[in-house]
Amino acid sequence: MRISISGSHCSGKSTLIEAFIESHPLYHYEPEVYELLDESFAAQPSAEDFFRQLECHVQRWQEYRSDARVIIERSPVDYLAYLKALILLRNDNFAPYLLDKSVRLVRTAIHSIDAIVFLSTRDVRTFVPDEEDLELRSTVNELLESILLDDELDLFSSGNIQVVDGCGTLGERLQVLERVIQQR
Secondary structure: OEEEEEEEOOOOOOHHHHHHHHHHOOOEEEEHHHHHOOOOOOOOOHHHHHHHHHHHHHHHHOOOOOOOOOOEEEOOHHHHHHHHHHHHHHOOHHHHHHHHHHHHHEEEEEEEEOEEEOOOOOOOOOOOOOOOHHHOOOOOOHHHHHHHOOOOOOOOOOOEEEEEEHHHHHHHHHHHHHHHHHHH
């Protein structure tokens, strides 16, 4: 099963994946793209940075066959939400030019995923370092909710991708992830 853990920064993605891998050692873990790229990103990544990460992320997904057991930190939709957030917050003038291209890329890549577990930051208390952009985090969280849970962009109408709200404590999130696996 090809599972993506989605959420804004500091939403608990890494913590959930680490706990999951402990009890599911047959799953391969793919970290966030920025950790794999030979580039250094600014504290506040630009639209171009997010688009490069999206391209790399999509390429990684397409390397896995349908019978793979993999859990990947972030979904293609995450990068799309960050681009949209940059537009809404007027933080990057180039973001609108990359948005349409990003939506098309996400539409093609989304079919390489079996399930997306969305970790909302709305009602969850996680440690957020002082240097993190809380406004960006909140905006991305809202955008992910509308894109993933409300299917605002009509990405999931085929019904082939399971999108699940993984809210709650770490234990509750692990239970959600277990149910996702059992349903496949």
